[in-house]
């Protein structure tokens with residue numbers, strides 16, 4: 070009985086020693102598998118903003134139109150407890166506001182990756198060198214960038230994530246014109262972070 074037990078232990082120990090190389094091989098295969106999955110997810114997993122799904126909130130004056138006179142002029146504000154931005158854009162944006170030849174869009178500034186604040190990046194060279202993102206030649210305009218992990222969101226594509234770890238679009242803010250004032254009246258739900 071005792072002899073058999075010792076023999077079994079010897080065999081088990083020998084078997085383990087014979088297969089020690091499986092550990093680094095499995096670890097390497099797992100690491101490459103994860104990197105492949107992650108690269109695929111951040112490259113092809115960007116979600117379209119779709120039709121705006123606003124939740125009504127208390128109306129709030131966020132800017133005067135005079136402060137948004139030029140394309141890409143911007144005002145930041147806090148709405149429904151979330152940091153937001155409203156900007157004048159050169160063309161109509163789904164979920165934005167168009168009044169005559171004035172096009173406005175507003176977004177939550179909470180990055181959908183892990184919640185850092187996004188800011189408007191106006192210089193394409195900064196996007197290229199700091200964010201490693203160079204948009205196509207016909208899309209060279211300011212973008213909303215997150216400096217935590219360098220995700221980029223396109224205001225003209227309704228806040229869609231176009232580069233980096235974030236996959237979800239920025240929630241949009243519903244706008245209204247009241248006289249010469251720009252008001253926020255609703256905001257899309259905050260998505261779970263990590264997407």
Ligand code: FES
Pocket residue numbers: 180181182183184185215216217218219220233234235
């Ligand atoms: S928190 Fe914005 S990219 Fe990670």
